[in-house]
Amino acid sequence: MTDTPEAGISKRRDTILAQLAAAASPPPVLVAVSKTQPDAALEDMLATGQRVFGENRVQEAKTHWEDRRARFPDLELHLIGPLQSNKAEDAVRLCDVIQTLDRPKLADALAAAMGKTGRRPRLMVQVNTGEEPQKAGIAPADLPALLEYARKQGLEIEGLMCIPPVGEPAGPHFALLAKLARAHGLASLSMGMSGDYELAARFGATHVRVGTALFGERQ
Numbered sequence: 001m002t003d004t005p006e007a008g009i010s011k012r013r014d015t016i017l018a019q020l021a022a023a024a025s026p027p028p029v030l031v032a033v034s035k036t037q038p039d040a041a042l043e044d045m046l047a048t049g050q051r052v053f054g055e056n057r058v059q060e061a062k063t064h065w066e067d068r069r070a071r072f073p074d075l076e077l078h079l080i081g082p083l084q085s086n087k088a089e090d091a092v093r094l095c096d097v098i099q100t101l102d103r104p105k106l107a108d109a110l111a112a113a114m115g116k117t118g119r120r121p122r123l124m125v126q127v128n129t130g131e132e133p134q135k136a137g138i139a140p141a142d143l144p145a146l147l148e149y150a151r152k153q154g155l156e157i158e159g160l161m162c163i164p165p166v167g168e169p170a171g172p173h174f175a176l177l178a179k180l181a182r183a184h185g186l187a188s189l190s191m192g193m194s195g196d197y198e199l200a201a202r203f204g205a206t207h208v209r210v211g212t213a214l215f216g217e218r219q
Ligand SMILES: *Cc1c(COP(=O)(O)O)cnc(C)c1O
Pocket: 033, 035, 056, 080, 081, 163, 193, 194, 195, 209, 210, 211, 212, 213
């Protein structure tokens, strides 16, 4: 019998959960990155019991999850892509965790949106560990000032997130992020994607963001 797509997704998820459990105790939370996936794949993933999802665009997150929330009240939606200040209110209304706070202006916008909506999504700061000019995230040297600024705006930061440079070993970036989190007393570490989630788990990730290894290739 050939696998149905649902059976394939379920198997891949079981494998990844087992690998994460073998790599770290407690294992990191598996954030299923559902960007660009068709509705059928979202439904198949929900059928496995998966409830934590990541999206990198606010608009697509709305299309994917706004209505499904009603059916799955235990859904936990993470924004993992760059956030424009003018979309902060939409993100605050929709998301449970925003992983990509990376500048003072966005801290202002999030604080304002939280005040207006009464919603307080959990927050992580994205750190540009490779100091790549084109990449989102705060430079490591500027992290203390941003954390301080965010706290002054009444924002509670629970952790750090990074996306290591493509083509470089990820280990040193994971180690740096873990060190920065320890230095600032932050509990959560979002790091590791399809190619390196086990490595990230061994470096102390509390959240891994996995797309292709879970869903198959994006369409
Ligand atoms: C797309 C994306 C992922 C998942 O990438 P895969 O390699 O498909 O696992 C993780 N993190 C971020 C920020 C992403 O944009």
